[in-house]
Amino acid sequence: MLRWALIFLVVAIIAAVFGFGGIAGTAAGIAKIIFFIFVVLLVISLVANALRGKPPGS
Structure with a gap:
């Protein structure tokens, strides 16, 4: 989605x-x-990941 924003920019x-x-x-x-x-x-993704309780990379 960020790619589309950059294309339109x-x-x-x-x-x-x-x-x-x-x-x-x-x-x-x-x-x-x-x-x-x-x-x-x-x-939203970062908050959901933090609430899940798993450390990143595992």
Whole structure:
């Protein structure tokens, strides 16, 4: 999911360089949404792993 956020970020940067403001804004917004979803899922995963009680790597 982080990969998709980075892809949309690159598309937004390239579109901004070439002057496509609407496309750049839309791609940046999508990248931001996907990134925050990734962060939320990461935190949920870390909390669930900590509550499980197993040490990492075992």
